Amino acid sequence: MNTTIQIQGVSKSFETDEGPLVAFGPADLDIKQGEFVSLLGPSGCGKSTLLMMLAGLEEPSSGKIFLNQTPVQSPRNDIGVMFQESTLVPWRTVLGNIELQLELRGKRPENFREQIDSLLNSVSMKGMEKRMPHELSGGMQQRAALCQALIHQPQTLLLDEPLGKLDAMTRENIRGDLQRLWLDKKPTVVMVTHSIEEAVQMSTRVYLISPRPGKIDKVVDIEMDYPRNLAVKQNPRFIQYLADIHSVFHGYGVL
Amino acid sequence: MKGKVLKRLVRWISESWMMFAFFACFFLLWEWSIDWFEVPQYILNKPSEIITNSAADLPRLMQYTYITGLETVLGFVVAICLAIPIGVAITFSNILRRTLYPFLVSVEMVPKIAFAPLFISWLGFGLLPKVIIVFLVCFFPIVLNAILAFGSLSQELDRFSQITGASQIKIFLKIRIPSALPQCFVGIKYAAINATVGAAIAEFIGSDQGLGFYIQIVTGNMRPDLAFAGIFLLTLLGLGLFGIVTFVERLMIPWHISQRRG
Ligand SMILES: Nc1ncnc2c1ncn2[C@@H]1O[C@H](COP(=O)(O)OP(=O)(O)O)[C@@H](O)[C@H]1O
Numbered sequence A: 001m002n003t004t005i006q007i008q009g010v011s012k013s014f015e016t017d018e019g020p021l022v023a024f025g026p027a028d029l030d031i032k033q034g035e036f037v038s039l040l041g042p043s044g045c046g047k048s049t050l051l052m053m054l055a056g057l058e059e060p061s062s063g064k065i066f067l068n069q070t071p072v073q074s075p076r077n078d079i080g081v082m083f084q085e086s087t088l089v090p091w092r093t094v095l096g097n098i099e100l101q102l103e104l105r106g107k108r109p110e111n112f113r114e115q116i117d118s119l120l121n122s123v124s125m126k127g128m129e130k131r132m133p134h135e136l137s138g139g140m141q142q143r144a145a146l147c148q149a150l151i152h153q154p155q156t157l158l159l160d161e162p163l164g165k166l167d168a169m170t171r172e173n174i175r176g177d178l179q180r181l182w183l184d185k186k187p188t189v190v191m192v193t194h195s196i197e198e199a200v201q202m203s204t205r206v207y208l209i210s211p212r213p214g215k216i217d218k219v220v221d222i223e224m225d226y227p228r229n230l231a232v233k234q235n236p237r238f239i240q241y242l243a244d245i246h247s248v249f250h251g252y253g254v255l
Numbered sequence B: 001m002k003g004k005v006l007k008r009l010v011r012w013i014s015e016s017w018m019m020f021a022f023f024a025c026f027f028l029l030w031e032w033s034i035d036w037f038e039v040p041q042y043i044l045n046k047p048s049e050i051i052t053n054s055a056a057d058l059p060r061l062m063q064y065t066y067i068t069g070l071e072t073v074l075g076f077v078v079a080i081c082l083a084i085p086i087g088v089a090i091t092f093s094n095i096l097r098r099t100l101y102p103f104l105v106s107v108e109m110v111p112k113i114a115f116a117p118l119f120i121s122w123l124g125f126g127l128l129p130k131v132i133i134v135f136l137v138c139f140f141p142i143v144l145n146a147i148l149a150f151g152s153l154s155q156e157l158d159r160f161s162q163i164t165g166a167s168q169i170k171i172f173l174k175i176r177i178p179s180a181l182p183q184c185f186v187g188i189k190y191a192a193i194n195a196t197v198g199a200a201i202a203e204f205i206g207s208d209q210g211l212g213f214y215i216q217i218v219t220g221n222m223r224p225d226l227a228f229a230g231i232f233l234l235t236l237l238g239l240g241l242f243g244i245v246t247f248v249e250r251l252m253i254p255w256h257i258s259q260r261r262g
């Protein structure tokens, strides 16, 4: 399989009042096309920073990033990004927000009717098109944001805690939706999360990031069949993966 | 439909009757205490006398309300038309942000009303100096809020726009303007409240017509009843302007209003 994302010796430090602060790295990693990769680590370890560097929205302080064989030097529009904070605009409906992504990319929303419909269907949001964001529950907002991030059908998807800020039941639900969407189109997904369970349930591979400054020192390949629904959580292998990852973070002193 | 309106009316009354009762008590107390304390006519009148006496002078009051209203609206509208584009320009130009912006912030410290006598001496008793003074009073809150509004796009929306590869103009029209509108209206509403103050003070200083002029003249003639009529109409003018702005806000950013209620 082709390598979609290549990270070579990438680190990022920010200038602060107390001098430079290393937010991430240095780290190397290769992500293959069609993989579902999770970046797992405690908050503040630089997960978002890494994702923003992948998107070309933050410049690495050192190292190089390649995406689809071309170096990342400026914001990349050949990907889909779901940001940690909501990018639903309050002045547009759910449908309007999804169309905003297309309009900004110079595409005609009329040509995407079917895709919008099937996307809304796949996250159980049918009939919610006309709602304004503030009329939606947190879970529905997250679903709408997911549709907004996916509608232009990017082959590479960067998701920053797409299921953060949700209650356990809603999380479970949207995890299923997200997994179905991935299995359907097989884009390359890089998902940031701080939930061990979520990472193991969703991913083909989990990168464990150590606390500040974040470094990738462990990679866990999750070898279990898809789809992985609720039942997978009783699987002894699943439980073993959880225990292994747990002990790594325990070793860092964050658990 | 009709039932809904009635229900809202009933709720409104049940929520605000105390306020109306308080207002009623205030005016009744005023009415009675004039007799009770034997307040002379040239100091203060009863509310009922204010109404009947000012009715006799209605044509003049109406004409002056029109004049003061014209000064207020002209100054206010010109302020909006200049302040918003200047605010946008300052937000997006590094040079203007380092030159014009600090200049405006310093001028903001100056009480604008203090310029009124100068403008009257330069430009005479006509409409123009009043419009300029209203403009000065309105311009600063609008421009400073516009700078705040256009400069505070959330990082997520900024990044979201960048990643789409859209042109700056498209991002401006589809993202920046709608996000900035609520904060712009904060400034415009503040200006609307202060616009009539500017007009009235300008008329106090040098004028031969308008409500400010009227209040000053009748006070000199020991007619507090007519002064109160002028003050009342001035208040009405301010409320009217504020009401129109609120109405336009509702039309332009209904999503913001409904969010605020929820
Ligand atoms: N623009 C910035 N300036 C200074 N420090 C920053 C900036 N962005 C992030 N950081 C710091 O970098 C570290 C990593 O942040 P982040 O990538 O958001 O972590 P995570 O997403 O893993 O919670 C944090 O300590 C954060 O305070």
Ligand SMILES: [Mg+2]
Residues within 6 Å of the ligand: A047, A048, A049, A084, A160
């Ligand atoms: Mg983060």
